[in-house]
Every structure is written in C-alpha cells, then in structure tokens.
Amino acid sequence: MFKNILALTFFALFSIIITAQSKKDLEKQEEIKNLVWNDEDPYKNVMDIPENWKNESAVFLVKNIKYIYNRPGNSIEYSKIERDRIILLDQAALTEYSELKYTEGNVFYREMSRVTNTFYLGVKVIKPNGKEIEIDVNQESVSNNDEKKIAIPSLEKGDIIDYYFYTNTIVGENDLYQYKAVENTIGDTYPIVKFEFSLETEDDFFINFNTYNGAPKLQQTVVPTKKDKKRVYSFNAENVERNDFPRWFFPLMELPSYKFQVLYARSGKYEKKAYAFIPEDVNTVKTNVSKEEIFNLYEDKFRPYGDLGDVERFLKKKTFSTNEEKVKEVFYYIRHAYFTNYVEAFVMDESNIMYPFELYGKNPIIFNNEVDFVRFFTAFLKDNKIDYEIIIGTKRYNGAIKDLLMEGNISFILKVNTEKPVYIEYFDPYATPNQISPLLENTDAYTLKVVDRKHIEDIETIKLPSSTYKENSSTEKTELTIAPDFSGISINRSFSYKGQTKIDEQKNILMYYDYVYEDHAKYETEPILDRVRNKKDQEKYKKEYAALLKKLKDKQQQTIKERTAGEYNLKIEDYSFKILKNGRFGKEDSFEYEEEFTIGNDLIKTAGKNYILDIGKILVSQIDLSTKEKGRTNNIYMSYPRSFNYQIIVNIPDGYSVSGLENLTSNVENETGGFTSKASIEGNKLVVDIQKFYKHNYEPNSNWQKMVAFLEAASQFTQSKILLKKE
Amino acid sequence: MNKLFFFLLFVPAFCVAQKNSDPTPEEISEAKILKIQYPNDDLVLLESKDYVTFDLNNDTHQVSVKHQINEELLNISSRTDIQKHIFYDGQSEITNFGLKYRNNKTAYFKVNDEAYTVEEYFFNDARVKYASVDFPVQGYKYYFEATKNIFDIKYFTSLYFTDSYPINKKQITLVVPKWLNLEIKEMNFEGFQISKTSTFDEKQNADIITYSVSGLDAVYKEEQSPGPSYIYPHLLILAKSYTDGGERFTLFNETKDLYNWYKSLVDSMADDPSAIKEKVAELTANAKTDEEKIKNIYYWIQDNIRYIAFEDGLAGFKPDECQNVFKKRYGDCKGMANLTKQMLIEAGFDARLTWLGTKHIAYDYSTPSLSVDNHMICTVFYDGKKIFLDGTEKFNPFGEYAERIQGKQVMIENGESYILETVPVVAPEKNKETHVFNAKINNNALEGNVSLTYSGESRASFLYVFNNLRTEMKNEALEYYLKRADRNMMVDNIETSDLENRDDQLSIDFNLKQDNAVSSFDDEIYINLDYNQEYGKWLFNERNTDYEFAHKEYLSSEINLELPEGYKITELPKGIDVNTKNYKIFVDFELTDNVLHYKKVFVMKDAVVKKSNFKEWNETIKNLQSIYNQQIILVKD
Numbered sequence A: 001m002f003k004n005i006l007a008l009t010f011f012a013l014f015s016i017i018i019t020a021q022s023k024k025d026l027e028k029q030e031e032i033k034n035l036v037w038n039d040e041d042p043y044k045n046v047m048d049i050p051e052n053w054k055n056e057s058a059v060f061l062v063k064n065i066k067y068i069y070n071r072p073g074n075s076i077e078y079s080k081i082e083r084d085r086i087i088l089l090d091q092a093a094l095t096e097y098s099e100l101k102y103t104e105g106n107v108f109y110r111e112m113s114r115v116t117n118t119f120y121l122g123v124k125v126i127k128p129n130g131k132e133i134e135i136d137v138n139q140e141s142v143s144n145n146d147e148k149k150i151a152i153p154s155l156e157k158g159d160i161i162d163y164y165f166y167t168n169t170i171v172g173e174n175d176l177y178q179y180k181a182v183e184n185t186i187g188d189t190y191p192i193v194k195f196e197f198s199l200e201t202e203d204d205f206f207i208n209f210n211t212y213n214g215a216p217k218l219q220q221t222v223v224p225t226k227k228d229k230k231r232v233y234s235f236n237a238e239n240v241e242r243n244d245f246p247r248w249f250f251p252l253m254e255l256p257s258y259k260f261q262v263l264y265a266r267s268g269k270y271e272k273k274a275y276a277f278i279p280e281d282v283n284t285v286k287t288n289v290s291k292e293e294i295f296n297l298y299e300d301k302f303r304p305y306g307d308l309g310d311v312e313r314f315l316k317k318k319t320f321s322t323n324e325e326k327v328k329e330v331f332y333y334i335r336h337a338y339f340t341n342y343v344e345a346f347v348m349d350e351s352n353i354m355y356p357f358e359l360y361g362k363n364p365i366i367f368n369n370e371v372d373f374v375r376f377f378t379a380f381l382k383d384n385k386i387d388y389e390i391i392i393g394t395k396r397y398n399g400a401i402k403d404l405l406m407e408g409n410i411s412f413i414l415k416v417n418t419e420k421p422v423y424i425e426y427f428d429p430y431a432t433p434n435q436i437s438p439l440l441e442n443t444d445a446y447t448l449k450v451v452d453r454k455h456i457e458d459i460e461t462i463k464l465p466s467s468t469y470k471e472n473s474s475t476e477k478t479e480l481t482i483a484p485d486f487s488g489i490s491i492n493r494s495f496s497y498k499g500q501t502k503i504d505e506q507k508n509i510l511m512y513y514d515y516v517y518e519d520h521a522k523y524e525t526e527p528i529l530d531r532v533r534n535k536k537d538q539e540k541y542k543k544e545y546a547a548l549l550k551k552l553k554d555k556q557q558q559t560i561k562e563r564t565a566g567e568y569n570l571k572i573e574d575y576s577f578k579i580l581k582n583g584r585f586g587k588e589d590s591f592e593y594e595e596e597f598t599i600g601n602d603l604i605k606t607a608g609k610n611y612i613l614d615i616g617k618i619l620v621s622q623i624d625l626s627t628k629e630k631g632r633t634n635n636i637y638m639s640y641p642r643s644f645n646y647q648i649i650v651n652i653p654d655g656y657s658v659s660g661l662e663n664l665t666s667n668v669e670n671e672t673g674g675f676t677s678k679a680s681i682e683g684n685k686l687v688v689d690i691q692k693f694y695k696h697n698y699e700p701n702s703n704w705q706k707m708v709a710f711l712e713a714a715s716q717f718t719q720s721k722i723l724l725k726k727e
Numbered sequence B: 001m002n003k004l005f006f007f008l009l010f011v012p013a014f015c016v017a018q019k020n021s022d023p024t025p026e027e028i029s030e031a032k033i034l035k036i037q038y039p040n041d042d043l044v045l046l047e048s049k050d051y052v053t054f055d056l057n058n059d060t061h062q063v064s065v066k067h068q069i070n071e072e073l074l075n076i077s078s079r080t081d082i083q084k085h086i087f088y089d090g091q092s093e094i095t096n097f098g099l100k101y102r103n104n105k106t107a108y109f110k111v112n113d114e115a116y117t118v119e120e121y122f123f124n125d126a127r128v129k130y131a132s133v134d135f136p137v138q139g140y141k142y143y144f145e146a147t148k149n150i151f152d153i154k155y156f157t158s159l160y161f162t163d164s165y166p167i168n169k170k171q172i173t174l175v176v177p178k179w180l181n182l183e184i185k186e187m188n189f190e191g192f193q194i195s196k197t198s199t200f201d202e203k204q205n206a207d208i209i210t211y212s213v214s215g216l217d218a219v220y221k222e223e224q225s226p227g228p229s230y231i232y233p234h235l236l237i238l239a240k241s242y243t244d245g246g247e248r249f250t251l252f253n254e255t256k257d258l259y260n261w262y263k264s265l266v267d268s269m270a271d272d273p274s275a276i277k278e279k280v281a282e283l284t285a286n287a288k289t290d291e292e293k294i295k296n297i298y299y300w301i302q303d304n305i306r307y308i309a310f311e312d313g314l315a316g317f318k319p320d321e322c323q324n325v326f327k328k329r330y331g332d333c334k335g336m337a338n339l340t341k342q343m344l345i346e347a348g349f350d351a352r353l354t355w356l357g358t359k360h361i362a363y364d365y366s367t368p369s370l371s372v373d374n375h376m377i378c379t380v381f382y383d384g385k386k387i388f389l390d391g392t393e394k395f396n397p398f399g400e401y402a403e404r405i406q407g408k409q410v411m412i413e414n415g416e417s418y419i420l421e422t423v424p425v426v427a428p429e430k431n432k433e434t435h436v437f438n439a440k441i442n443n444n445a446l447e448g449n450v451s452l453t454y455s456g457e458s459r460a461s462f463l464y465v466f467n468n469l470r471t472e473m474k475n476e477a478l479e480y481y482l483k484r485a486d487r488n489m490m491v492d493n494i495e496t497s498d499l500e501n502r503d504d505q506l507s508i509d510f511n512l513k514q515d516n517a518v519s520s521f522d523d524e525i526y527i528n529l530d531y532n533q534e535y536g537k538w539l540f541n542e543r544n545t546d547y548e549f550a551h552k553e554y555l556s557s558e559i560n561l562e563l564p565e566g567y568k569i570t571e572l573p574k575g576i577d578v579n580t581k582n583y584k585i586f587v588d589f590e591l592t593d594n595v596l597h598y599k600k601v602f603v604m605k606d607a608v609v610k611k612s613n614f615k616e617w618n619e620t621i622k623n624l625q626s627i628y629n630q631q632i633i634l635v636k637d
Helices: A005-010 A023-036 A091-098 A268-273 A291-301 A309-316 A323-337 A340-350 A370-383 A499-509 A516-523 A535-568 A701-717 B002-007 B025-037 B255-267 B274-284 B290-304 B322-328 B333-346 B456-467 B471-482 B611-629
Strands: A014-016 A058-070 A076-088 A099-103 A106-110 A113-126 A132-135 A142-144 A147-151 A160-171 A176-178 A182-185 A192-201 A205-212 A219-222 A231-240 A257-265 A388-394 A410-416 A422-424 A444-451 A455-463 A473-482 A489-497 A572-581 A591-599 A604-607 A610-613 A642-651 A656-659 A666-670 A673-682 A685-694 A722-726 B043-057 B062-075 B080-088 B092-100 B112-115 B127-135 B141-150 B158-160 B167-177 B180-187 B195-201 B206-216 B234-244 B247-250 B350-356 B375-382 B385-389 B409-414 B417-422 B432-442 B445-454 B489-496 B506-514 B518-521 B524-527 B554-562 B567-569 B576-579 B583-592 B595-604 B632-636
Touching (some): A023 A160, A291 A388, A291 A455, A309 A323, A323 A410, A323 A516, A370 A388, A685 A701, B080 B141, B167 B180, B255 B409, B274 B322, B290 B375, B333 B350, B333 B375, B375 B409, B432 B456, B445 B456, B456 B471, B471 B506
Parallel strands (some): A473 A642
Antiparallel strands (some): A014 A106, A388 A444, A473 A489, A656 A722, A673 A685, B080 B127, B432 B445, B567 B632, B576 B583
16 A cells, blocks of 8 residues: 555666567558548448538538457457548648658557557548549658658648548457546537447457447447357437537537446456456446446455555654544645655756655655545544445546446545544645535535444445535735836735635645645654755755755746736836745635736826826626627536635825726626626725625526626626815 | 656766866856846856867868867856757757866766757758756856867858857967968957957968957847847958869859859759740730739749748759759749749749848848858849749739848849849838728727728738738638727727738728726726727836837827817827938827827838937837826816
8 A cells, every 4th residue: 555655766667668660560550541541431432511611611521430349369458540531721721731740660668568659650642633642651751869750741621531540459468458448529629420439349358338428329230149249339420510619518528428437357366356347247338327337346446555654653642522523634734745745855866956755764654546535544543433324426527326337437535423523635735624525516426434443334325515605715805005106006915815725825826845844844854954964965955955946936026926927917117926824724714815016007098187007907807708709508517616815906196096896886686696886085085895606517508698797797897997186 | 656757957967076176166156246247148268269270181172171169168047957958950060069067177068969850940950969067056167178170161151259158268270271271251340359460381381360349248139130140240261262283263252253153053954944834824814914924923832832941951952853843742932933934934034043141131232152142032034124033922912022131232143244233122111001980989998990001011910911811810810800800899890901902002990999098087088099009018127138120100090089079188198200320210199170180100211220220219219118107187178
C-alpha cells in the first residue's frame, strides 16, 4: 500500500526507437492498406454531400472506426484503424489538412513486459473529377526529433482527402490486462454523412460497452464458432451534425456518444483477480454495472489497512469533545503528515538545491491513489471504533450512477457516522472535511454499509448532499479613490471566499509557501532547512532556497497582477497583494486576500467641467451573451450553486456631487438566480451593493430565458455611468 | 502524488552545484549593482569573446571557419534557470560545448541535441545544442565555451556584438590569414564606442583584428521592430577570394559572383514545363488581354499553391522545379516564383526569377553576400515595364506591391548578367480605409448607417483573414468584427462587395445601433460619439526601437451626428492637425445645419514611427486621448 518515496525518483521507462523499415513492416503496411481501401469499399466512389451541408467548412463522407483486440501467441494485441473520407470545402479546411503530424512506432519495456507500438498512415487525395492520387507517406514525410510530419501534396480546395491511421500495440506475455477506457461523442468538428463503428474481439476479452443520448445500440454481427473465435460488434449512424460546445455544457450528457472498455483475462483465475467490472461470461457485452456488482467488487478492495503509528502518536496527547472533532483533526493531521510535510522536499529536489529525501527517514508514507487513502483512513476509524460508510458516486459529466459502465468513472467518498456525519474525499493541500467535489454534489450514489467497521454488508442508493449558493460565496469589496486631477484611480480590493468558490480561488492564488509553514508550526514538524544538521550545508541551502523563494514570489505576484489586469482589461500599476487568511481548516473558514493598484483615466470621461465615471466597468467578469447563446437549446450544466456579493465604494472627490444613482438600481430574481443592485450616498462615499447568484448547478433548458434575464441585467449594469458634478 | 511535480515550472538541471562554486561577496555586490542597471534582465555576460580563425580544406577546396565562443555569465537576479544554447545546421557542426563553475571545475550538465523547428518552415535543417542551467543564487557564475565550425565561408556572413543578455565586455577577434582576401564591413557602429586594433602576426602570417566594446544592452524583445541588421552593431564578413598554391580563387568578390552562384543553382534545375501546359492553356483560354492572362496565372498561384517551406541545405537557395511545385500544389517562395515564371513563359511572356531582401534586411546588392537576400519573386517584362509578382502574397492584385518588398532593390536574372531594379514605393492613399457613420440619437443609443471601404493592403489583409475562416462561421465572424466585439453594438442589414475580389475596392454597408452611447443626467445629454477610438492606446512609453506598421495605413473616418430638435451643443472639443514627415493625424469638429461633423484622418506615411519621434508622437496621442475622453454635451435650446 505504501510506496517508498525513493522509488518515485528511480522510476524509469526505457525506450528504443526503431528507425529502419523492415521488409516485414512494409508488407504489414500493405496489408493494412488493403484492409481499408479495397475493391469492396462501399465508399470508394462516394463524393456527394447533402444539400444542407454545402455551406460547411468540410464534411466527413464517412468516418469508420474499428477496434480489434486479439491474442497472437502469448501476446495480446490491440489495433485501432480510423478511416476518414473528408471533402474540404473551404480554405480553412484545406489549411487544417494541409499538414499532418504523427509519431512513429517504438518499443519499450513496462514492468518487464515488452510493448511494441506501431503507427501507419495512409493518405489519398481525390480530385473533383474522381481522379485518385495516393500519397507515398514513407517518401513524403520528414522527421523532426520524435515527430514525423507530412505536407499533403496535390491538395486543393474542393478535394477529398481520404486517410486512415492505424495504431497497434502488442504487449508481451500477460495474464491480465485492462485497456484504457474510451469515451467519445459520435459527432466531430465537421458533420458526418456515415459513421461506422466496429469492435472485434476473440476469447478472453471482456467488453463493457454502451451508447448514450440517442446513439444507435451496439449489435453483434459476427458470432464465434468452434473454429473461429472471432466476435464482431458494431453500430452505424447517419447524418450526424457537427458538434457544438456551448458554455456550461457536459457533452457526454447530451450528445450521442459511446463508451467502452476491454479487459483481457487469460483464464477464470485471472477473471477473479481482475478487480474490475466485467461481464459474467465472455460472450455477453456488459451495458451497465449493477449495485450488486459494485458491492461484490469493493467488498474486498476496501478492507481497512495502514500503519497507524504516526496517527496514534498524534492522538496520544490530545482529547476531543466529540468524535466529529477527532475525525476532522486527524484528517488535517494526515493532510500535513503525508502531504504538505514533503512539499518543500520536492521543490528542493526539482530545483537542484539539494537531495532532500534522506532527511525524512526510511519509509515515508505517500498515498498513490484514492483507494490507498480510503483504506488508511478507515483503518484509523476502525481502530477508534467510529462507524462509517463508503460512498461510491460518479461525477456529473459521466451520467447517472445507475448507468455506470467503467470503474474509472467512480469516485469514493467516506461518510463517517459521527454525531453529525462527516464526508471526506481524497485530499489535496486545501481539502477540508464535508467539502466534496462539486461534480458529485446532489448526485445519486451507492453507499456500502460497513458492519463492525470491517465487513461491507449491504449497499443502498442515497443522494449526496448539495451545497447552497449562500455557502459557496464570494465577497468582493472595491474601493475607488479618484486622483484630484482625475488622471487616474487608485483601487483597493478585498476578497473573501467560502465553500466551493474558495477551493478554486485557493488554487489560483496560493503557493505552497503560503501554507506549509502554518502546517509545520501547527503539527510541530520541521521545515526542511531545520532538518539539515550540517551547519555549513544548511547555510548554503538557506541562501539558495531564499533566492528561489524570491523568484517564485515575484512570479506569483506577476501572475496575480496579470489576472487582475485581465479582469479589468486595463493596464494596472503599483500593484501589491496580501494574503490575509488561507482558509484551509473547514468549509466555513474563509480564504481572504486583498490587492491594491492604480489605473489610468480609462474609466473617466470629461464632460465640460464635470466627469462621467464608467462605474459599471468595476463589476468585472460579467457574461455578455451572444445572440446565438441567447437561443441556446441545450440544458445548462454549471459547476455549483454560487453567490457573488460585491460592494463598490467611490470616495466622492471634494467639490463634486453624484448624479445618476438611479442608473445603478437593478432587481431581477427568479427560480434560477438573480441580480440585484442598489446605490446610496453615505457621507462622502457612494456605496453600491450588488448581489448576483446562481441557485442551482443545473437548469433545464426551459429555464434558460430566466437565466438570460439576470445575466443580461448584470451585463447591462457594466454599462452604467454616473456623473460627478462640479458643485 | 504527481501533483507535487507541478509546483515548479522550470526545467530541472542535471547536476547539483559544487561546493566551492558559491559566489564571493564581491560577486554578489557586482550582481546587485548590475541588477540596478539592467532591472529587466536575469543574466549579464561579464565577458563575451568570439575568436574566429580560417582554414583551407584541401579536399573540398573550401575555406572553413572556426568560431570559438567564451563567456563569463553572472546571475544578477535571485535565481535564474536558462537553457544555454547554440544553433547549427547542415553546413556547420558544434565540436565543443561546455560549462565550468567559477572555480574552473567542469559543470556536468546534460547536453541535448535536437532539431530546431520554427513556425515559418515546415522543415529545416537547423539544430540546437543546449543544456538546462540553473544559477541558484544572485552572483552565481558559470564559464561557457563552445566551438562552431562552418564548413564553407560563404555561409559565415555576419558577427553580432549583441546577445540575448546584456554584455559588460565584448570582444571579437578575427585572425585573417594573408592567403584570404576578406572584407570586414562595420555596420551600425554609430552610437557605440567600439574600438578596433589590428596587428600582424608573423608566425601565423595573418592580420589579427580585434574589436572591443563595453556595456551593451540585451537585444530588444519588441514587436514590429525593424530587422536586427538595422539596429545592432555587427560585422559583415565578405569573403572575396583566396590564394592557394599561387593561384587566386574568387569567392564572392563582387555582386556578379553572387549572381553567378545563384545562376549555377538555377541552371542545375530540370524544369519540365509540359506538366503545366494544360493548366496554362486553361487559365489563358478566355483571357481577352495579355494583362488578363498574367492576372489569371498569378492569381491562380496565389490561391492554389500553399506556402510550405523546406529549408534543407542547398534547397534553401535552389528553387524546386515547376513540375514538382505544380504537382504538389505547395512550395516555398522560390518554388512559387519559378512556377510563376514557367507558367508565364508557357503563356508566351518574358518572365524571370528575381532575388531580393525584404524590408527586414538592411542591405542591398552593393554587398555581395548571402545575407543580402531572403526572398524570391518573379518579374514579368510586359508592356515595356517590369512587373513584380510575389506568389507568396495572398489577395495581392496585379501591379500592387506589399509593404515588405516596396523600395527594395531586386536582382533580376538576365542570362550571364543581371539587372538591378527597385520595387516601386506606393503612396499611402493606395491603402485607404474609410469609415462613415451617419448617426441619430434614439433614447440612449446612436443609430444609423455605416459605410466602410478598404483598398490596397487594408483590403488584402481583410480578404485574407475573412477567406481563411470556416464557411459556417463567416457571417457570425463578420458581424462580430463590425461590432468590434462590443455588447453595446447591434449590426444588421450587412451588405458587402464581392469578398473574394482582390482588384476592386472592398465595401461594407450596414445599420448600426450603439446602445449606452448616450446618457442623460439632469437636463443634459452626454454623448460618447466615437466607438472606434483609433490609435487611442498607441503610446510608446518603454520602447527602444522604431515601430513598424505592416503597411502604410491611411484611415479616414467621419461620424455625422444629427442633433435632436431643441438641443444645442455647449462646447465642441478642439481638433488636432499634426503633419510630420512620418505621419499625419487630423481631427476636426464642425457644426453645420444641426449636424455635427466629426472627422479624423490618420496617415502613416512610411509605415513607421521613428524612435526619435516618440516624444512628439506621444504628445499627439495624449491630445487624441483627451478628445476621445470628452463627451459631447447637449443642452436644451
């Protein structure tokens, strides 16, 4: 379960590039070519496109994708052949296909097993009069480092380019091998007249496969016989429109698509060992995974396991009023002990200042995946007699859990049954209990009931908790002071984030040095330089580390400055920022920072002896919907419900009064969200209070116009102006 | 756990610094002082020495060049990570590449050797040797040394004093043997204190020429700058001839020799015009005049031959044969020029290959060197005139020339001799772009009809961008462009001239509604009249080099606002009328018959704003900004 940290540094991949083209290779190339372009090819002479696509950039006359899994000798072989026949209707499409790049095959060893990769490309150009020109790819291509590229000769606007690429991987002796999952939409960047998909396997290859969102179902077209073990499955589609990816969209939830994964298991013994969802027998295609199968798979996989020595030492001196508190504190401890404690070491190593890992003892604990973490944490719970459940969910963009097809699409959450339940997901430096991925919120999930903190006894469907727009909040206060000569504005902005919004902002703003020392102090662990005992070495590393930190901090400041300048789309000067609170301990713990800078007179217009201030432009990052977007037909998939509270304060210059307050009032609210603003004069300050909120993470398309209503109100606010009138 | 590796973005170096490599207090304080002098740089070359020697290869009968580089690099920032690199190609090799610590012990960095790819070439033979080097603290130092051998002196054309880092002390030494006739041209020395010494070394029987200079800035990383040959001090190396065994062999002694070499490459081509016969017949069949024939051929090449360049050894100088370019439907400038020539010859015209250096290069053919040119076009002798055809241009009309070749000297093939000619310079009026908006006030909006026209290079660049858009996006993109991507603008009834025609004036008419342009406070109406505000952000504040426009811009804009009844304008902003050698900026407001005429004219006469004019330019732009910043105020009559 635990991996020696040193092993990470010594992990190596040996690769030998094969350059010479053997006779066998050329024969194989010819064989693949004949497989795609032969006399039986029904698309050989197809050149016409439907009338309604004449104004497209290009059209796929056919897109044929074939996957083949077989087992020559002791090896297992994977091939993918994609053949596209595309008519190029404009200059943009011609440019797109004018040059192709690819990587040639190679051979390497992975975990002692020889892996051979092969790549072939075939290209034909077909002129409008039907004349075919086959391109000699070996002759025409050039190599640049590991990349090959070819400029397609004879290609002009109006031509058809008919090409295939063949990818083949042969893995040496293996008893069990799981191929990477495939998840794709049927549609592409150009419309498709004919889409053909086929999957060919033989004995011992287990298939999970399904199609979604109106895509045709997979059919078995070749059934194995005693003599020939080959099985072929396929589906075809016609007249597939070009993909369009609007804002707030999960393509696999709406567009016709297919997903599959293939697993090879040499015999029954290995099938059991596979630890994966596979069909009962090799002749059935699995189309979804049932609750029971999940139960069976994870019953064993999640047995608590871990060396709790560190945790026990941590707990020794402490008392907690509730188990809830204990669970949270242990989580934070683990987050430090097995994560933030090492961050400096990785930095030191990466920047060649020193070789740091020997300073951390022989076997530091590092988790390699979610399962490792779950097993470790449940070991602690078991040891402390705290009940828990393991929740199995899937992220919203994958679809519903009841349609689950592949293990890779599963996410785990621990639900600890303390006084108030505590939800824990895999951690990063900012993770806190009860904050689960927004992509899991409000989804159906399965819970594995653990009895005696040991055996998983039952499984049931639950709904994961959802955060509210009030919890996921950002508060932004912007104070403007206009220069006496109206030549510029100095701006002070402060931010406070909570909930899911906080996580995104922490990742954008914080660097490791902003929080590791807080953790070292809290848990009384030594920062790396304190671990170096040799005084002379320590002195040297200290200097080099200080230089590195300065560089990183300058870069951080520069990045945040550019981000702010980008928000205003203005040049900013005299920039400084300060982090006030990291917000890493609890959902309610806010992340806060502030920044100060100046801008020129871009937002001030002169109007005689008066001035017009484009105050609306201070409300940055609003969405301007295009006409096309306003007519959206898809449902709306957003990250999470959220609210933004803005306060804009303008210090009114001496000798001036404000006109146009009425321009700053707005009030749109409906079941999807809202935008409200109001302005008042308080002493010599103009104060504008603004709220914008999205109530849900999803809205059906029927609610889109309601969203448009408040998004437009916000966008209109950005245009509002006030008059500073000379008294 | 891999996440951790993303904490640092720079490339790790391969060795851990040595014990005695720490900087001394003197080095640290030197670094600190230099940082004040060069706040935007991370490294300074305390010393940079080029030592160049020449040798004669008896087998190949080529004069080879050995270029040794020695540098002392000092980190003036807190920490610096660089990739120390050196380029070479098929005509050269790197025989030595290494770094040492300040104590002169070897620093073992992994040296990489890769093909070097650049955007403009599909394939080239350029390669780069490099090492990722880290300077852990301020004041840290390395010594760098490298040796590059150039097999044939004709490819060794220049030596620059500047580098990508500032240089404290620069020295270039050339050991020129008596058997070699070498001319060294000192370029852009003005404004730099470059000293030169020359001594004769009897032992080597050679002149030792040394140039020294101190305190050089790093090369400027600025967009739209003139080419380096205009800005930085450098030596042009002209290898004229050499003597071997008492016999004199000419290299590039005069322009004729350069031409002869180019010509020899052209003569070695095996053009087969039969491949293009049919196409030429098709293109000229319905042409009523000779000019139309030339146009048909020239436009066909612009539209159907893709620019794809292979810069591989001699292919960098020798054009690809016409039948190959024709068949492949792609080529570089030379391939396109030659195809143009062959097609025109096939059609019965006198067409010739033509060499030139684009505007990027400061030299002309008075210098016999491979560094003089970088481009090839075709010249057709027609109607007693020489007309230049550049197949790499897109949407370029017959008889119009792109800014990058205007005013440049060209070398036209002419059998055993050559013709020198200059590409005509075009007046900015040719590129005129006009904008007229006849507006009325409608609540908080300005509304009315807009007419745009484009000619010359403003038309060519519009057509190029537009015709490279995906068809299904074109309408949306055009609307987006006319709206200036502004949420306040609504555009409809768009009517355009033929957007594939490169010969006639391009025009676009549409209705525009500009929301939020009019605000009312109390009884007054404030109008933000100008939605384009051309050149409004063009201040040159921290720029070190001239600003070069892509072409000589000529923009004329008119906004005519009809005042609502019962209102009058309190005060009109003051206009601008600045007319200098390089540019004209004119702004005027005039009220006639209740219509406010707001006129602007911008002319970039030579497509450049000189560094020496930045001060006055910035003043004009500030005036312009203050006009753009002013609201037109209407009050009740």
